[in-house]
Amino acid sequence: MAGIVVVFDFDKTIIECDSDNWVLDQLGFTDLFNQLLSTMPWNSLMDRMMKEVHDQGKTIEDITEVLKRTPIHPRIIPAIKSAHELGCDLKIVSDANIFFIETFLKHHGVRELFSEIHTNPSFVNEEGRLRIFPHHDFTKSPLPCNTNLCPPNMCKAMVIEKIQASLSTEKKLIYLGDGIGDFCPSLKLKETDFLMPRKDFPVWDLICQNKKHIVAEIHEWSDGGELEHILLHLINSIVSSMEENNNNNNNGNSSSHLVSAVDCKLQTISVTAH
Template structure:
């Protein structure tokens, strides 16, 4: 199994749009969204918009049907399946919400390919309204990160994942597009890789702050390049792992041949007298 953790952002990385904007626009609530946007954090605004849509008679099924129409490049699904088949541990770190992400992944037949989804929690209440909550309760305690929104610091999530897999010596590949993906990119190590989407905010930030990024940078523009670059990196890491493994085995065998057992006819030196 490849010692690789592949971490995907979701919006504009796995899918080709922002799922929050997509639902709001498709269900006709764009004007209110734009009106309220300057007054509250994005995550809180999305919860408010779900309340508004519910009051207009929009059901959870209506939201799900909109999500199932979200556009995705045709090569992204094969890329995810190939990475999983090669033994990679696939995870999602996204500032969307669990209902949006799981609805789309299940529709695409991809939910079981991801070992973990880190995002804003959500639930359907007794009235059938979708509630969206912050990943981090910034009302009681700030996350302390100046680079990330108050409800989620992706850098803290990456550090937690790094801690849980550090004993396994796994390497990371991080794919993202937005400004919120810059903080986790800074947490990657020299042996890791970051894949920013070209001409998107993460790519711009990395270009301007290149010296602060330790990981190797490999850009991509669309799903076809995502698949090509990702699978090339997985192949590169796997080849390095095999090379190191073979070198270790050769060294072990070589050491064995250095220890030559003494033949029966060899004369042992006389034992030294033991002082009384």
């Protein structure tokens, strides 16, 4: 293994849209979703919407076909395959749900490339209806999230902390995301880690406003082509750095080689750090 863990968000990072919105839009349930949006948390509403979809005669096969058509930049799947071929451990941390994510990944032939998927659980019940449940049961206890930016069902920072606790100290983490919920885990990354926010998306704005609270190297990207180029460049640079360190250590030299950072001119404001 390359000693690198790559963590992807799913919506608007691997795919070009929000998977919940995409499915409901394609099946014709957008108006009802918008009417109910202010009445309950998003995750709970998605479970309710899957009941409406089922009651209106839409099947799991209908949902699956919609998911297969989910828009994606043509360089994303090659980037995932290349990162895996280079020895990276690939994971997903997403506020979508396991049925949507796995259906999409299986369709594109890359499900087996991901060692873990942390997301909201879901399953098809005996009636053929998709049930969606929260990653964290917020009805029993609130999430201990210090930023107050995360949805009640999932704080990705908690997931990242669990991933970090399972890794050896020399492992480096690359985190890719786009949304508000991706800011909280960004605060958990170490100086030896790398953050790849999608430029001009909500997480980018938060990072620009709170740069002093981010210690990981920041490498922004705008589309799938840039994601592929930057991600593979980072991986190759990290691997080269590790090989050089190993050679130096073998020669009795303890000097280290640092990966050069992309210049990121960001403004800062004061916030309460995680």
